[in-house]
Amino acid sequence: MNSQRRGDGFWALFFGLCIGSGLLLGTAFAQQSWVDDINTSLNFYKTNYPGSNWEPYSQRLQTVKEAVGRGDTKMVKTEMGKWFKMLRTRDQGIHDVAADELFNFALMVTPIQEYGITVPPVPGAGNESVY
Numbered sequence: 145m146n147s148q149r150r151g152d153g154f155w156a157l158f159f160g161l162c163i164g165s166g167l168l169l170g171t172a173f174a175q176q177s178w179v180d181d182i183n184t185s186l187n188f189y190k191t192n193y194p195g196s197n198w199e200p201y202s203q204r205l206q207t208v209k210e211a212v213g214r215g216d217t218k219m220v221k222t223e224m225g226k227w228f229k230m231l232r233t234r235d236q237g238i239h240d241v242a243a244d245e246l247f248n249f250a251l252m253v254t255p256i257q258e259y260g261i262t263v264p265p266v267p268g269a270g271n272e273s274v275y
Contacts, residue, residue, distance in 0.1 A: 178253045179209040185249050189242040197236035201227065221259045232264040 183205050190198045204227045211219035231247040234240065256263060 181253045182250050193239045193242045196238040200236055217259055221261050224261045229264050
């Protein structure tokens with residue numbers, strides 16, 4: 145019966161490690177999924193507004209995704225702040241509707257408060273940020 149308990153202990157430990165690993169991986173996946181959601185939306189606008197230069201936006205999101213993966217919250221804050229500013233100022237001549245829709249979608253999915261990201265105000269709305 146002693147070997148039975150030892151076997152049960154092994155399986156309990158193994159099960160616990162699997163659950164713990166799953167939780168850690170799930171958390172990392174959830175943190176990166178918001179960047180993936182924004183990137184998917186960005187790809188939609190790339191397709192529908194091909195006359196704009198979307199590459200700088202893609203590059204910045206890739207930097208953000210890598211920073212999220214490393215747990216570099218300062219880099220996420222900095223790069224997403226720049227990314228939101230690029231959208232507000234229509235960098236690279238992107239279409240106004242695409243910029244506004246992408247901006248609004250990103251606001252919904254980005255954990256703004258978690259990273260302390262500064263969101264630029266609507267032009268002409270004053271000098272305070274939205275968040």
